[in-house]
Amino acid sequence: WADAQKESGIPQRQKRAFYSHEDWLRHHSSSRHARHMLSSISSRVIMSLVPPVFTFTSVAIGVAIYNTVLRWGYLPSFLPLLHAASLPYELTAPALALLLVFRTEASYSRYVEARKTWTSVISTTKDLARLSAQLVKNPLDVALKSSLLSYAMAFPIALKCHLIYGSDIKNDLQRLLEEDDLTFVLYPSIDQTV
Template sequence: MAATSKPSFHFMPSSSSRFPFKFPSKPSRILCSQNPNPPSPPRTLTLISVLRAIPDWADAIKESRVKQTRPLYKHEDWVEHRSSLRHIRHLLSSLSSRVILSLVPPVIAFTTVAVVIASYNTAVFWDLLPEFFPTLRASSLPYQLTAPALALLLVFRTEASYSRFEEGRKAWTKVISGTNDFARQVIVSVGTDSALKMALLQYILAFPIALKCHLIHGSEIGRDLKNLLEDDDLAVVLGANHRPRCIIQFISQSLQLLNLESSTRTTLESKVTCFHEGIGVCEQITSIPIPLSYTRLTSRFLVLWHLTLPIILWDDCHWIVVPATFISAASLFCIEEVGVLIEEPFPMLALDELCKLVYDNVQEALMSEKKIRDILDTKMEDRKQSSNPNGYPTSGSGQCTWPNN
């Protein structure tokens, strides 16, 4: 088999030059008919499999929506976001919301319990059952006393999840800004457009992609870095246990091979610290969830609350306990579900778009480097020609005015 040719990474500085490597394109959708695995034999339906069908369906939708690419907001998106029609738009899109679809199993379960309790109490009221069957009713005082506790528990749970989301967003903001600054320093400090300089820029751009794949389950780092790294570099990265740190090793070794002054090398090596800090913060968020006792307490409180809610409301509402239980379960479990989703912040962030943004920034910097340098050299030559023999500028030279004055 003939060896595949590797792309050349020599950069020719000109106004019409292009970036020497290409950012990976978005993956195409894979149709179900393209699945090479043979279909599994039909399973025998049992009560457990029937009861598990709806939760499995809801979990599959939720996990598939988690893997969707998030966009970065633009001006048009913000206009739509604060539109006065947003409430109608959000209501009409309720059936496609992954948060709402993931709540179908518990909401159906508690609504069914309300229907059963309402049917039982109705049968007792119409004397359809023997007299020793009591009506299921209770005082609402315990609910009035525990309602503030449930509200505070949900608020604190959601607030704790949002603080983790905010911490993850800030960590990635530092990683992206550090990557941009690192690439800018390399473009400015390394004078020659050598292959080693372009390889170093490759590694710098590959780091946020490797970190994104390291944090999000199911990411394909080989596909994302295929068009960004050479084959031998990619093989070493794929064979490493910790791929972001492997990229950092490539960066450090490349800095040692560059012919730089000691002060410049020290400045560039200090930029790697931002990458190590980003890895530490992101891994801590991913590995350490909110204390499980807190999450379990919230879940148990909500379940017990809605299992007994039809009994509490029967005297006041009768059959209205069914829609009341439905609305209460859909509302409170939705709040709890949002807290669980944003507890792991990185699938919620537009990391793919942030990596693409870094690529575009470096590409623009490389394409404009030669042009800006020529303009500045021309200005320096003009300044020398306009100066008098004593070294001072001639009258009127060097003056500028503010625009629109």
């Protein structure tokens, strides 16, 4: 039953969904806990855990009832009292600590990777601007050089505005791009050949 429940509803070759800013805000909202509790009944993970949790809970209830009945004297006194040593719990604590450390390390690794990527974007943009300034040497192409440099400077700012929710890309790019270039960047689907 649980195995069938785990595999049901999983589409084959499903594309990975990326979060938009709104999805991310919804995911991190304070009401997410109530939403997750309400949807936990239909969760494949929860359904797959029902059999083992039920089994171990039943065994624990049986042991608790046995020990209680034995202490109250309803069973013969030669029967042993069932109890567990604390050693297994003490031995598994370092493993749990390591799991937490690995999770923190993975989070920090993502942060470091993002910083490296951002540094690469800035460096590549500087290289592009330098090459544009060097390659366009004709004095008649000053407008082309200016346009290339403006677009090169605008790219990291546009990327930053895309990544930071609520950024005002128009306000940030107004000082870098001409009005028609800004319109082209903000509304690329509009036909501007007219």
